[in-house]
Structures are given as C-alpha cells and as structure tokens.
Amino acid sequence: MARKTGSHSEITGPRIRAAAEHLFARHGYAAVSMRQIAAEVGVQAGALYLYTPDKQSLLADLMRDHLDGLLAACAALPPVNGPEARLDQFARFHIGYHIDRPDAVFVAYMELRNLEPANFTAIEALRRRYENTLEAILRDGRAAGVFAVPDTKLATLALIAMLTGVTNWYREGGRLGRAEVEAIYAAMALNAVGASPLPTR
Amino acid sequence: MARKTGSHSEITGPRIRAAAEHLFARHGYAAVSMRQIAAEVGVQAGALYLYTPDKQSLLADLMRDHLDGLLAACAALPPVNGPEARLDQFARFHIGYHIDRPDAVFVAYMELRNLEPANFTAIEALRRRYENTLEAILRDGRAAGVFAVPDTKLATLALIAMLTGVTNWYREGGRLGRAEVEAIYAAMALNAVGASPLPTR
C-alpha cells in the first residue's frame, strides 16, 4: 500500500530531515542507516531518495540550513551601541539560539569530518562567517580600550567554545532557567575579555 | 608470511591502539573499519583480535586510558596556595595536557555516544571526577570571596568547554606558542570567574 490519506511530499520531506537530524545527533552520521531514518518516518528506505539524492546531501543540507538560519538570525539582531552591549547581546543570542536547537548544533559541530571536501569547504565558510561577527565585536572593543584581549582570534574561539558548550548539559525544565543561563554566560563572556558585566536586563 | 623479524606483541599492541586512536579521531568510530586499522598497522584484520576482544573494547580502552592518565597527571600537580593560583595552575595544566593529545581528547569527548551503556557509565564517571576537581577550586574560591560565580557547576562546565576548545584549532608550530596559549587561556579563565589574572609566570 502506498500513499496513506493526506500524506504528501510537503509532509514527508520535513519529517525525513527531522528524523535524520535527530538520529545523526544521537548516534552520529556514520552510525545511522538510511533504513533507520526511513523507519522513524514510517516509510521504506527507497522512498528517502525522492527527497534527497543521497545520504551525504542529507547531512550537508541539514548543516547548511542550520548555519544559514543562525547567520540570518544573527544579522537580524537589533543594533545596539558599544562593544560591551554588543557582546552581551551576542552571547545571549548565541546561547538562546543554540539552546533551542540542540540536535542541529550537535550535528553541525560534530559531523564536519564526515563531509565530503566540497561540502566541508562550503559549511566551514559559513561557520567562519559567524565567528567573524564575534571577532569584529572583540576587535572594536579592544580598539575602544574596553576589552583586554591579547589575541582577538583566540578569544573568539574561546568564547564560542564556552558558549556553545551549553548545549552539552542544558535541558528544558532543568535546575536553571533559560534567562538565568543566558545572563550567567553573558556575564562570564564579558568578564573573560576584561569588561564588566552589564547590569541584569 | 607471518612474524617478520622483531615483530612482537609489545610492538603491535601499542601500534594498533595508536592507529585506532588516530583514525577514530579523524573519521569517527563508526566510520572506521577494523580493516582500515589493520591496514594502518600493516597487518590483516584478523590479527587485531589477538589484542582486543572486539572493536567496542578498543574504543572504551582508549578512552579509559586517556582519562586515567589525565586524572593521574592532575592529581600529581604540585600543591599551590589560594584559589586563584590553583585555578591558574589547573587552566595551564588542562591546556598543556590536551594540546599534547589532540587525538585522544577528540575521541574521549566525541565518541561517548558510541559507547555501550556499561562502558559509557564507567567513562562518564571518570570525566565527572575530573570536572569535580575544577568545581572544588571554584567552590573554595567562592567561599573565600575571590571568585564571583553565580553557579559553580555551570561555571565548571563553561570553563572546561572553553579550555578544551583549544584542541580544535591549536597546531604545533602555529602563530601562537604553547606557553602563550596557556597564559592567555589561564587569564581568560580567571577573568571569567571574576578574579584578576596572575602576573605572567
């Protein structure tokens, strides 16, 4: 039997991507088979190939979509004045965005090594572009004399690692709420670069 | 032909573990086959089973050995006085130890999800024990009024993530030397918890 009532490509497509993202995050790209993804969606493995040319593209598309969304959301942030306020805003944004998408984040950061060279180059470029927005803030802050960082590139990577680490332990409904976590991390980020944390918003 | 001159188990065993560690770090546990490991060592796949009961044990042993070494080295640190000096020492130690073992670190942090439940529990306990040594420093510092951290557990995870992140980009002979990186990260760690960085040693 094929085509149960109401099943269309607009439904199945996203469901495949969601299942793949979830399974890739949980078990890793290489450890997940197309048949497992299909089973999660309730479909045979062959049907997946109506929605993706191959497994590799499925991974690359997930990562690209995540990073595109991240960059777009970051670019849409309301403008604020001064390096401290900008870093505070960036840190809170980064935490918030990543907390809401633990699976996508996990995949985007852990499966880089499973990308074919061409895909790797493209994804890596997006990642670098995001890092550059943070580094620009740090450079401006150092030029303005409000951040004390010996090396902006290193500080960028250190801050990103620290902020992204939140996805390793944060769970909805845990001991600490979203806003608290954002506030604490933003304060630590400002401290780390030698600035004073902003008063709690 | 078997047994080339001078080839003994004391040689082959470590070579297998080294090859496995390197390949697991590069491509991921699930993406690496026993035949690839064997080829790297210059041996047939069957020979691996003289040194490990199965692929899973190979992974678990690598991770356990790494964490055992980390805990032992951490415990062997010379005692220093005061939370600031202890955090400074811990940060430098962490950076230095991890910089020297990028493959082992990568495997120990990224392949947790590929461990069978029993192995996972054991490895996770070791990791937690290591984190606890840092959290103890932060608690003492807060009790002494020299660290300003709203939540020591959260600060612990944030610092570990930041410090471990160094393995993602550090390369021997790069722009920054080992000592510089250690100093910068130690300063950022102290800053992050609201303490003043120690004068450069």
Added chain:
DNA sequence: ATGCTATCTGAACGCATGTTCAGTTCAAGC
C-alpha cells in the same frame, strides 16, 4: 636439528549497508 608456541594470514561466515528500479497504490483533474 627439532619441536614449540606466539604471531599472523587468508578465506570464509552471515548480515547490514547505500542505492536503484519496476511495479503498485491512491488522490485529483477531466
């Protein structure tokens, strides 16, 4: 020189993999 044993080979095992494709099914357009 001979036998012993640790070390390793090479082939085989059953099974899972990513991918293809001829054929089936069903909602919608006429």
Added chain:
DNA sequence: GCTTGAACTGAACATGCGTTCAGATAGCAT
C-alpha cells in the same frame, strides 16, 4: 468513471562490515 502522475513499496544489486578460525610461518629453547 477514466486517466494521470506523484508517492511509495519491496526486492534486488554489489559491496563492505565485524568476527572467527584452520593453517602457515618464524624465532626461541632444547
């Protein structure tokens, strides 16, 4: 009510997987 075509099945494909094991090899003790 018939036709069309998108959505999907189910079987098959070559290949590779982890693991096993009988047998070959070579250094060591005697």
